[in-house]
Amino acid sequence: MPDVTVRPMTAADARRVLSIYQAGLDGGHASFETTAPTWAVFDAGRLPDHRFVAVDAGGRVVGWVAVSPTSTRAVYAGVVEHSVYVDPAAQGRGAARLLLDALVASTEAAGIWTIQSGVFPENAASLALHERAGFRAIGVRERVARHHGRWRDVVLLERRSPVIV
Template sequence: MADLAVRPMTPDDADRVLAIYQAGLDGGNASFETAAPTWAAFDAGKLADHRLVAVDADEALIGWVAVSPTSTRAVYAGVVEHSVYTDPAAQGRGAGRLLLDAMIASTEAAGIWTIQSGVFPENAASLTLHQRAGFRIIGTRERVGRHHGRWRDVILLERRSPTIT
C-alpha cells in the first residue's frame, strides 16, 4: 500500500474509470448493472465532490470511488451511497481500503453523516473491505432484483460517522 496514493478524479480519468467500472461489472458480483454508464451519465449521477482515484507508483489509475445522493428530502441530505472499484489486476493491494478511508474523510469533512452501500452476499472482498473500514451490516434484502435473469439478495451496509453529532 506504500506505493499507492489517492487524488481527486478529473474528466481526463473518464476512460480508465469506466473501464475499471466495466471490469467490475463483468465479474458478476459488483452490481445489478451489466454495462458501465457513459461519462455524461456517471458525471450526472455522482456528487462532484468526493470523487477519488487510486494511483500506483507510476501514476497509473487502479481504482476509484464516488458517491451519489440517496434522497432529495432535506432530512437525508447527509446520507450518500457510494461505489468503489479496483482494477482486477490490482486488487488485494490495499487500493480499495485507501479509497474508502479517503472518501470517509472527505465526506465527513463536508458534514455527510451516513454512507451506505448494497453488496451481493457473494461479494466476499467487498463485504470484508467495508466491515474493515467501519461499515456495519444492516440486514439482507431477499431476492430484491434480477441479475442476468436470476433473483439476488443484497446486503445493506452503512457507516454512521461517529464525529458528526
Template sequence: MTSAHAPAVLAIYQAGLDSGDASFETTAPCWRTWDATHAAQHRFVAVDQHGRVLGWVAVSAVSSRCVYAGVVEHSVYVDPAAGRRGVGLALLQALIASTEAAGIWTIQSGIFPENTASAVLHERAGFRRVGVRERIGAHHGRWRDVVLIERRSTRVGSGG
C-alpha cells in the same frame, strides 16, 4: 478525479461489473452519465507512480429530502490487476475523511452476499451490516439478495 481519468474509471467499472458480483448493472454508462450522477466533491482515484488509475470511489445522493442530505450511497471499484494491495481500503478512508469534513453522516451501499471481498473490506473500514433485502432484483435472469451496509459517522450529527 478529473475527466482525464474517465476512460480508466469506466474500464475499471466495467471489469467489476463483469465479475458478476459487484452490482445489478451490467454495462458501464458513458462518462457524461457517470459524471452527472456522482457528486463532484467526493470522487477519488488511486494512482500508481506512473499515474495509472488503480481504482476509484464515488458517491451519489440517496434522496432529495432535506432529512437525508447527509446520507450518500457509494461505489468502490479496483482494477483486478491491483487487487488486495490496500487500494480499496485507502479509497474508502479517503471517502470517509472527505464526506465527514463536508458534514455527511452516513455512507451506505448494497452488496451481493457472494461478494466476500467487498464485505470484508467494508467491515475493515467501519461499515456494519444492516440487513438483507431478499430477492430484491433480477440479475442476468436470477433474483438476488442484497446486503445493506452503512457507516454511521461518530463525528458528524451525533449531538441530537
C-alpha cells in the same frame, strides 16, 4: 499499497474509471448493472466533491470511489450511497481501503453522517473490506432485483460517522 496514492477524480480519468467499472461489472458480483454508463451519465449521477481515484507509482488509475445522493429530500442530505471499484490486477493490495479512507474523510468534512452501499452476499472480499473500514451490515434485502435472469439478494451496509452528531 505504498506505491499507490489517492487524489480527486477528474474528467481526464474517465476512460480508466469506466474501464475499471466495466471490469467489475463483468465479474458478476459488483452491481445489478451490466454495462458501465457513459461519462456524462456517470458524472451527472455522482457528487463532485466526493470522487477519488487510486493511482499507482506509474500514474495509472487503479481504482475509484464515488458517492451518489440517496434522496433529493433535504432531510437526507447527509446520507449517500457509495461505489468502490479496483482494477482486478490491483486487487488485494490495499487500494480500496485507501479510497474508502479518503471518502470517509471527505464526507465527514462535508457533514455527511451516513455512507451506505448494497453488496452481493457472494462478494466476500467487499464485505470484509467494508467491515474493516467501519461499515456494518444492517440487513439483507432479499430478492431485491434480477441480475442475469435470476433474483439476487443484497447486503445493505452503512457507516455512521462517529464525529457527525
